[in-house]
Amino acid sequence: MQTTKTKYNHSKPEQVRITWKQKLMQWLRLTSELTVKLYNGYGNTQNSIIYGHVLSLRPLSRKNYRKSLLINLLALIRLFIVRPVEGAVVQLKSGETLITTTTDAGGFFKLEWETETPPVFGLHEVEVELLNAAGQVIKTGRGSVFIPHLTQYAFISDIDDTFLISHSSSLRKRLLVLFTNNARSRKPFEGVVNHYRLLMNAQTNEAEPNPFFYVSSSEWNLYDYLVEFIRVNKLPEGVFLLNTLKIFSQMMKTGQNNHATKFTRIVRVLEAFPNQKFVLLGDSSQHDPEIYASLAEHFPGKIHAVYIRDIYQPNRGKVAKILAKLEDTGVPFCFFTHSSDAISHSRKIGLIE
Numbered sequence: 001m002q003t004t005k006t007k008y009n010h011s012k013p014e015q016v017r018i019t020w021k022q023k024l025m026q027w028l029r030l031t032s033e034l035t036v037k038l039y040n041g042y043g044n045t046q047n048s049i050i051y052g053h054v055l056s057l058r059p060l061s062r063k064n065y066r067k068s069l070l071i072n073l074l075a076l077i078r079l080f081i082v083r084p085v086e087g088a089v090v091q092l093k094s095g096e097t098l099i100t101t102t103t104d105a106g107g108f109f110k111l112e113w114e115t116e117t118p119p120v121f122g123l124h125e126v127e128v129e130l131l132n133a134a135g136q137v138i139k140t141g142r143g144s145v146f147i148p149h150l151t152q153y154a155f156i157s158d159i160d161d162t163f164l165i166s167h168s169s170s171l172r173k174r175l176l177v178l179f180t181n182n183a184r185s186r187k188p189f190e191g192v193v194n195h196y197r198l199l200m201n202a203q204t205n206e207a208e209p210n211p212f213f214y215v216s217s218s219e220w221n222l223y224d225y226l227v228e229f230i231r232v233n234k235l236p237e238g239v240f241l242l243n244t245l246k247i248f249s250q251m252m253k254t255g256q257n258n259h260a261t262k263f264t265r266i267v268r269v270l271e272a273f274p275n276q277k278f279v280l281l282g283d284s285s286q287h288d289p290e291i292y293a294s295l296a297e298h299f300p301g302k303i304h305a306v307y308i309r310d311i312y313q314p315n316r317g318k319v320a321k322i323l324a325k326l327e328d329t330g331v332p333f334c335f336f337t338h339s340s341d342a343i344s345h346s347r348k349i350g351l352i353e
Helices: 020-028 069-079 171-180 192-200 219-235 250-255 260-272 287-299 313-324 339-348
Strands: 004-006 014-017 035-043 047-059 091-094 098-100 106-112 122-131 137-146 153-157 212-219 237-242 275-282 303-309 333-336
Touching: 014 260, 020 287, 035 122, 035 237, 035 260, 047 091, 047 137, 047 260, 069 171, 069 219, 069 237, 091 106, 098 106, 153 260, 192 250, 192 339, 212 219, 212 260, 219 237, 237 260, 260 275, 260 287, 275 287, 287 303, 287 313, 303 339, 333 339
Parallel strands: 035 137, 153 212, 153 275, 212 237, 275 303, 303 333
Antiparallel strands: 004 014, 035 047, 047 106, 091 098, 091 122, 122 137
């Protein structure tokens, strides 16, 4: 059944019909307005990079965080109700230069540019414009590029089961915790916030914190969810490098992406900051040990330490053998169950006081 509402303009009232689809969109807090969705990018004194999606259907920001199974379930489902736009043309202006690219089949784009004047450290706002076929600007997305201080260390951390309890090794448990919780009710491992905040200020000060990069197999659908979790739990703010956006029909496979691209995403970060040593943090549930050992081999002298949380017993022997190979590269590692052990190791190697 359709209902009507009155829309007023300067001439005469006009009857606007609201369809059941529009009602459903309102109830689910979805919008079909073309959107340029940007994620915090990163850069150094010479180059910057930012990622984003162009979407013709997406969820609106969540406002209700009540502890309700139905609300949490619907909120999670909404994150995967997206419609990416392929072949959209976007541009960013840097000084007198226009950097232009086109979205891929998943609506994803990457813009990379040289900075004409060395930027100061901190967050720098940028605008990305969406163009129509005539080259006219029809939408604008706003985001930030993070230029870290030139500290001695930088940190790359996985998310699921590294600091966020996720049960990644079991699809049933992973979906259960996703469906029954929200970004504010999810829990980090005990002691992990203290460890990360100590690392944030390792060999530096609060005014010039060490940068954090969160590289995960979680999809871009969960970006706002993860940002909120980190904010609420007072973990270090950072740049997220996530995996391919999924649509609704793929939701049950969340977190089950091909992990091969994780190595590539980390390599880009390592190459962007040649003057800093990196500490890698992950867990034993999936492929972090192999990826981190390979990075230590490919970038000798670049990796300062590796931390792997022991959360999946069947992998314990395999992971121990992989990490033992790090001894050949001279990279200290900590294979731990409790964050207190990781903190003790960080003190032992002089990373923190």
